Amino acid sequence: MEFQKYEVLRQIGAGGMGKVYLARDRNLDRLVVMKESNNGFLLVEAEILKGLAHPGLPAVYDCFPWREGTCLVMEYIEGMSLRQYLDRHKRVPEGQAVEWAVQLCGILAYLHNRHPSVIYRDLKPENIMICENGELKLIDFGGALRCTWGNEREEVCVGTRGYCPPEQWRDTQGDVAWDIYGLGAVLHEMLTGANPAAPPCGKRPIMEYDKGLSRALDGIIQKCLANVPGDRYPSMGLLQKELCQYHKLKPWDRAWKTAGKLFLGALAGYTAICFILPFLRGIPENEIPFPYLEKPLIFLLITIVFNLIFFRWNHKKQCLCRQEKNIWLTEKGFSGLVSLWLLAAWGVLGMSAVHLTPPSLAKSETGELWVEMRDGQGRKMLLRDGAVYHTQDRARFELPADSLPDGKVSLQFVAVGEDGHTYCSRVFYLSGDRQVP
Known part of the structure; x- marks a missing residue:
């Protein structure tokens, strides 16, 4: 497919709304995205996006008729979709998930505060792009609508099962509560890795998937997912504020984690003392390796068990970040701790072999x-x-x-x-x- 101004490089997507191509602007020598469709959704997307300007939204460069439909030229976003991230990493760390949810609140609040308001209607991981700098952009506005609050009603219901509230399939007028429900569903999936569109289609409390997750954060998610629209947050601004302060809502959650970390640090420190102090004082020959190693190994075992019980086994990596080069102390906190202590034990035994020689001589x-x-x-x-x-x-x-x-x-x-x-x-x-x- 050739255009006078654009050179199509390859097809990067296709669906019910049409086809998507990666192209190059011949005049400006930059990569762009070209959407081709023969239905009216592409015209709606162009009409909505042309009046918007936000860092979390793609820019529109051109729109023209093509064949029997329309071609929309938009900004090319380098990175990966949230769906691709979840397919690769299964879940998103709690802090990163909340940060991204706050960004989505800001984007959707901008849309809701327009005159007339713009309701996105189809918030899901496939429509959320993660840029190389970690910022989010919302794409695919084919299902968005403007709320005129008049007698005009949309004739088509748009959305994705699992990410849309029940009333969205019955009503076509549009409400900000729809997007609030969608954001709660996306945040729930980021934290748990459970696709809400897959059976059994329920959204259980996030602590059932990971006991280390915050109860206060689960309360925010459950409020977003309330079946009655009036029970949800009234605005994205209020939801954004709650997400920024969720750790202050129930301080004992944070206190419990802090106490656990302090206790683990104390155990590790005492274990190190049990290893080193007897060596400095002098160890009887008949106590090597036991009973000299008996006490340190017991406390090392307690430290490992405590770490397994109270802390998550963390295999997740930060999106688009460089991998840690240190093979001992990585994001896998438990394996790094064990490796460190095994190295310390080996060193102590090595020093014992060198310095704990048979009795002294004159x-x-x-x-x-x-x-x-x-x-x-x-x-x-x-x-x-x-x-x-x-x-x-x-x-x-x-x-x-x-x-x-x-x-x-x-x-x-x-x-x-x-x-x-x-x-x-x-x-x-x-x-x-x-x-x-």
Whole structure:
């Protein structure tokens, strides 16, 4: 298909409303979208969009008759539809979903505040585009209508099952409550991943899909989805305000999450202390790896179980964002935490293998003398240069017989106090002779 001004590159969509093509404006050298249709919806879309100017709406460049119908030339929006995003990621993180819902409120409020008001009527993920900068744009105004509040009525009901309120199929006059219902349905699907048009077609509370989602946010959604139009929000502006402040409606939801994060942080910190502190004080040889690792591993297990119970396993990625390059601490908080602790445990055991050598030795010019130390309970202690050992009862030093030289050995204990005074024991003798039977 060739035009004097436009070069059609490829077809990018088709449906009951007509066909959609990606084209290039020869004069301005820019990409555009061309819609071809032989019904009146395209003329309605052109008539509505030509009087609108909003960052969340596509611009109209041209409109002319083509064959037996009409061709509408519009702004080309780079990005993906919300439907494509949901197909890829299943759900949208709560914070991102609320942010996008607030953007949709702003776009729809602009339409509703026009004179006459414009009712979109067909809000669904397929008609919501996510730009490369994360901003949303609303497309496909073929089903939109102007509310004149007079005797004129539309003859055709437009909408999509699951995203439209019950009265929209009975009435054609149009009401802002229709778009409020549609926004609630879209927000519900973003948070749960459940398509409202698919059986069983019900919209259960969002906490049934994910207990980590806010009850206050579910209350807002359920009000949008009320069967009686009068029970819904009276305007998009009020709904937008509620979405911006939903975390303040029931503060105990946020307090519960904060307390959980603090408790998890305390568990992780205490686990780290259990790993490191005994190593710094000195670990008896017969306590490696157990019972030294017994307490740290128990608290590590408690930390993992708590994380599984109170926090979501997060596999979602931000739309059109670069992937995290750090393979240890990624958006998968649980797997990153486990990897970090496994790395820490491996490091501690590695240091143990290097530094927790058999009992200490005293070197001289003529040889080495091995000395073992035991606490009051008979457990071996590691002797390290400069370490301080606290004892409540007594400490025992042992000289393994196989480490003593042959012949008589003289020994004397020398203690140096903090005041610099030297205290010496009596000199005694040991014989290291080994008699062969």
